[in-house]
Amino acid sequence: MAIISTAGLARSFSTKRGTVDAVRGIDLTVRAGEILGLLGPNGAGKTTTLRMLTTLLAPTGGAATVAGFDLVREPARVRRRIGYVAQAGGVDPQLSVREELITQARLYRLTKAEAALRAEELAHDLDLSDLLDRACVTLSGGQRRRLDIAMGLTHHPEVLFLDEPTTGLDPGSRAGLWDLVRRVRDEHGTTVVLTTHYLDEADELSDRLVVVDRGVVAAEGTPAALKSEYGGSPGASLQDTFLAITGRAPAPDDAIPVAV
Ligand SMILES: Nc1ncnc2c1ncn2[C@@H]1O[C@H](COP(=O)(O)OP(=O)(O)OP(=O)(O)O)[C@@H](O)[C@H]1O
Numbered sequence: 187m188a189i190i191s192t193a194g195l196a197r198s199f200s201t202k203r204g205t206v207d208a209v210r211g212i213d214l215t216v217r218a219g220e221i222l223g224l225l226g227p228n229g230a231g232k233t234t235t236l237r238m239l240t241t242l243l244a245p246t247g248g249a250a251t252v253a254g255f256d257l258v259r260e261p262a263r264v265r266r267r268i269g270y271v272a273q274a275g276g277v278d279p280q281l282s283v284r285e286e287l288i289t290q291a292r293l294y295r296l297t298k299a300e301a302a303l304r305a306e307e308l309a310h311d312l313d314l315s316d317l318l319d320r321a322c323v324t325l326s327g328g329q330r331r332r333l334d335i336a337m338g339l340t341h342h343p344e345v346l347f348l349d350e351p352t353t354g355l356d357p358g359s360r361a362g363l364w365d366l367v368r369r370v371r372d373e374h375g376t377t378v379v380l381t382t383h384y385l386d387e388a389d390e391l392s393d394r395l396v397v398v399d400r401g402v403v404a405a406e407g408t409p410a411a412l413k414s415e416y417g418g419s420p421g422a423s424l425q426d427t428f429l430a431i432t433g434r435a436p437a438p439d440d441a442i443p444v445a446v
């Protein structure tokens with residue numbers, strides 16, 4: 187069953203210097219319970235796509251359903267069923283970790299007692315229990331990232347969108363996050379859509395990859411299928427495969443024009 191389905195999803199921005207076509211038409215189908223890795227060079231349109239799918243940004247073209255509801259006509263219904271961890275985290279530095287988690291749970295209408303319990307559960311799952319009474323402002327980058335992710339999971343979303351969740355995490359925390367993503371999917375059937383620039387992570391974690399380039403889907407398939415098709419063999423590196431798809435490989439005889 188498709189839990190996300192988009193057709194020609196597009197977003198342009200008007201700027202003083204003209205129109206930026208950030209996303210030019212994305213066709214995407216994501217199955218329930220799938221872990222989908224969204225790859226693409228800087229500026230490809232990944233964050234813009236996630237911001238549309240999470241109802242934070244209105245599309246300027248195309249259509250999409252998320253968790254069974256129309257993105258544009260039923261945004262509130264979509265919002266209740268999804269969690270979103272933005273590329274730049276959004277915690278309030280004045281609050282303690284516990285207060286931040288409880289506030290988030292209260293936003294989702296949990297009672298005070300339920301919210302306090304959920305804060306403890308999430309802290310346990312994301313290895314934040316020892317930090318519950320610390321002010322958010324004192325957290326390290328990786329600890330903050332774990333808090334962002336805990337907040338995205340507060341209401342047991344059907345679909346979890348993670349924009350570069352492991353940027354800035356140490357190798358141990360990164361491995362811990364991979365385990366967590368798998369556990370959330372395996373135990374709750376949660377669908378996960380994540381972006382990353384770490385190709386080892388994409389390879390390890392994703393059931394399927396979608397490579398976005400210049401605002402459109404340039405390639406999609408399982409990591410093995412993409413490697414065979416674009417990298418030359420199932421044993422090719424995802425790095426070479428990615429470079430073959432996006433054409434960003436160094437090519438002395440075929441210089442790529444620099445975008446201005
Ligand atoms: N509010 C905006 N106004 C104008 N242009 C924008 C706006 N938001 C995004 N863009 C442009 O849209 C394009 C896609 O940006 P987006 O953030 O979606 O890329 P991305 O794939 O997430 O990149 P990265 O890997 O660097 O995070 C970029 O050229 C960006 O400059």
Ligand SMILES: [Mg+2]
Nearest residue numbers: 232233234273
């Ligand atoms: Mg981005």
